[in-house]
Amino acid sequence: MRRWLPVLAIGTAGVVLGAFLTLWLRPAAEPAGPLLPTQPLNVERDQAPTTLLAWVPRGLPAGFARAVAGLPGLGAVTVVAEDDVWLRRSWSDAGEVVDAPPAPYRIPIDAAAVDPATFASFVPVADRPSVDALATGQAILGATSAELRGLGPGGVLDVGGVRVRIAAIVPDGLIGAAEMVVSRRTGARIGIAHDRYVLVRPRDGRALSASALRAALRPLLPASLGLDRAVQVRAPGQTPFFRAGDAVLPPVIVKSLFGEFAARPGSIPGSLQVDPAWAATHLETMRVPLLGQVTCNRGILPQLRAAMTAVRARGLADTVTSFHGCFVPRHIGWNDANLLSYHSWGIAFDLNLATNIRGEAPHQDPRLVAILDRFGFQWGGTWIVPDGNHFEFHRAV
DSSP states (O other), X not given: OTTOOOOOOGGGHHHHTHHHXXXXXXXXXXXXXXXXXXXXXXXXXXXXXXXXXXXXXXXXXXXXXXXXXXXXXXXXXXXXXXXXXXXXXXXXXXXXXXXXXXXXXXXXXXXXEEOHHHHXXXXXXXXXXXXXXXXXXXXXXXXXXXXXXXXXXXXXXXXXXXXXXXXXXXXXXXXXXXXXXXXXXXXXXHTOOOEEEEXXXXXXXXXXXXXXXXXXXXXXXXXXXXXXXXXXXXXXXXXXXXXXXXXSOOHHHHHHHHOXXXXXXOSSTTBEEEOHHHHHHHEEEEEETTTXXXXXXXXXXXXXXXXXXXXXXXXXXXGOOOBOOSOOOBBGGGOTTSOBOGGGGTOEEEBOGGGOOTTSOOOOOHHHHHHHHHTTEEEXXXXXXXXXXXXXXXXXX
16 A cells, blocks of 8 residues: 555654644654654634534434434534545546555545535635535545545545545544545445534524533433433534544544554454554554553554553552453444444553443542553543543653
8 A cells, every 4th residue: 555654653743743732642852753744733723613512422313413403592503424434546636546555455534424505604614615515526635634645636536436536625623633524425325324423503692502502412312322322512622623532533643643554344243454564564562561462553652661661660560450452453342333443553452341341430540540641541431431441542752
């Protein structure tokens, strides 16, 4: 495959991604390795001050978006679907091949689908012609995605056998840091099937707080959601990007930092088989204190070793009773209706699973959590549905 990103030293992250990383990634003292050719990411630019984000873990339930639109006092509502789609090939505007993953592998792309008519009111007037182009079957790429791909307007993507022309490149913050956006009609053709979040705006002259919207949305969630019967609402300034699962790094950032792979569905439902060439370049197996032999992305191993060394040095070795993998290529929850797990890049790991089941009250030692956080690993125990065994890379230290 073209353009495999070199393995990045973790210190690179603090320099490369500009304004975005001031929120998520702390700069290291000595950046190492080549800098990624990405522009500083746009955090809250282009979001209307009154726009609010609402999402439900693992996708919006049937009828939820319609019920939201029926709430009194709302002036505008748009629904965003999002799934991983499979890129077979791409061409520049001059017709030159850009992406050509080796058969039978394809490149997973974090793609969103919107209704151009309702989505347009949530972007600045100057960008609405780009949104209008979606209705003609074209696509929009985010700035970081375009840089990663090496594509611009006029380029063509073959996604699932459907060729889609790129109409425009827009700031990442405008499209929730999705790699690609298409219309809902085009999305249905290329495999975008699950509604993930809604954007809402109150009627002119009316105020709407995140807490008030959350209170209005909770009764709309069916009991059948079980432990996922929860809704997250964000106001401008509360999150770097308006997208579902906004607490974690968007996939395009993960790709920029840790490499982009090609893959195909694995033999186990919900699993992936990653291109061995990518694995050979980006993964490493080594012994880590308290964890034993681990296979992770090379980019996180220095931080992971340092973190676990610190846990042992503090006399907290007994707070780690089990380790459950790092590189495990799969969809979240082993369900291909969900987006890709960050285990697929080898940047997440699970500790003490037996006493920290997803959806249950977590029982990690707070001293262990604090050390891992200090070394840049986010804990899933604080998420809207707690996943107390889960830790993943979140920032460089």
